[in-house]
Amino acid sequence: DIQMTQSPSTLSASVGDRVTITCxxxxxxxxxxxxxxxxxxxxxxxxxxxxxxxxxxxxxxxSGSGSGTEFTLTISSLQPDDFATxxxxxxxxxxxxFGQGTNLEIK
Amino acid sequence: QVQVVESGGxxxxxGGSLRLSCAASGFTFSSYGMSWVRQAPGKGLExxxxxxxxxxxxYYADSVKGRFTISRDNSKNTLYLQMNSLRVEDTAVYxxxxxxxxxxxxxGQGTLVTVSS
Numbered sequence: 001d002i003q004m005t006q007s008p009s010t011l012s013a014s015v016g017d018r019v020t021i022t023c024x025x026x027x028x029x030x031x032x033x034x035x036x037x038x039x040x041x042x043x044x045x046x047x048x049x050x051x052x053x054x055x056x057x058x059x060x061x062x063s064g065s066g067s068g069t070e071f072t073l074t075i076s077s078l079q080p081d082d083f084a085t086x087x088x089x090x091x092x093x094x095x096x097x098f099g100q101g102t103n104l105e106i107k
Numbered sequence: 108q109v110q111v112v113e114s115g116g117x118x119x120x121x122g123g124s125l126r127l128s129c130a131a132s133g134f135t136f137s138s139y140g141m142s143w144v145r146q147a148p149g150k151g152l153e154x155x156x157x158x159x160x161x162x163x164x165x166y167y168a169d170s171v172k173g174r175f176t177i178s179r180d181n182s183k184n185t186l187y188l189q190m191n192s193l194r195v196e197d198t199a200v201y202x203x204x205x206x207x208x209x210x211x212x213x214x215g216q217g218t219l220v221t222v223s224s
Contacts, residue, residue, distance in 0.1 A: 001169070034210045036152075043202055043214035044144075044152065055212070087152050091209040094166040096142070096154040 002026055002090050006099035012107040017078045021102045023071045023088035032092040035064055035073045038101075039084045047086075048073065078104075109133040109213045111186075111203050116218030123193050127218060129186035129203030134213075137161070137181035140206040143188050145199035146217075155201070156188065171197075193222045 003026040013019050023033065031051040036044035046055045048064040051071055061076040075082055083106050088099040115127040129141070143155040156177040157166045165177050176189040186203050200217040 032209070036211075038152075043216055044211075045214075046210060046212050049208075049210040049212075089152075089154075089211070094157055094164075095168070096157065098144075098152040098154060101151040 001095050002029060002093060002097050004088055004090055004097050004099040006086075006088055006102050008102060009100065010103045010105065012105050013078055014107045015078050015080060019075050019078060019104065021073045021086055021088075021104075023066075023073070023099050025069045025071075025090055025092075028068045029090045029092035031067045032090055033064075033066070033071050034089045034091065035062075036087045036089065037082075037084045038087065044087065109205065111205055111213060111215040113201060113203050113215045113218040116201065116220045118221045118223060119193055120224050121193060121195055121222055123222070124189070124191045125193065125220060127188040127190070127201055127203075127220070129188075129215060131184045131186065131205070134205065136179075136184040140209070141177075141179065141186045142204045142206060142211060143177060143186075144202045144204055144211070144214075145197075145220075146202070147196070147199040150199075153199075157206070158186070190220070193220075195222050198222045 005024045007022050033051045035048040038044040052064045063074045086102045110132045112130045119125050140159050142157045158177045174192045178187045202217045203215050204211040205213040
């Protein structure tokens with residue numbers, strides 16, 4: 001099975017900051033990676049798929065990059081609505097797996 | 108608009124069974140694969156199971172293989188998760204999610220399953 005590891009687990013930042021979250025796969029997954037945002041008590045929301053394609057309706061301050069085993073999610077200028085938990089997910093194999101999550105909190 | 112609504116959660120004793128349902132609307136249900144994903148209290152997301160659009164293939168996480176069964180009724184636009192031999196560690200919010208080209212693009216609000224004596 002493919003293991004996904006995110007870093008950091010917690011990230012403290014301020015409105016306007018540029019932040020980057022990293023996700024590493026235990027083996028190559030090409031570009032079969034998605035990023036989700038989850039707020040407390042809510043369902044996850046798809047932000048990015050195929051490593052770098054923005055889901056419809058997602059603000060352009062979100063971007064993704066990477067391929068193979070290393071990926072990043074970048075938020076160019078944090079807005080108050082962006083403080084949430086972020087998960088990466090691989091879909092290279094049908095045995096999907098998620099990273100453990102990154103809690104983005106207000107500094 | 109696309110909607111998926113889970114139901115069937117509740118409290119069950121260890122070793123018991125429960126069947127979750129997910130009612131879909133706003134899209135052609137029979138054309139899309141569907142997944143179940145769970146989240147234990149205060150923990151991260153864990154993918155549980157996937158079923159192809161026509162039910163021809165099913166995949167399970169190792170943690171539930173042999174105990175859980177995913178199925179669908181395309182005539183009723185409904186996804187199911189039959190959970191047997193439940194364990195305390197199966198306690199979680201269970202989400203159903205629509206797939207599009209294998210990414211999970213729409214999620215329900217979840218249903219809570221609590222396994223406790």
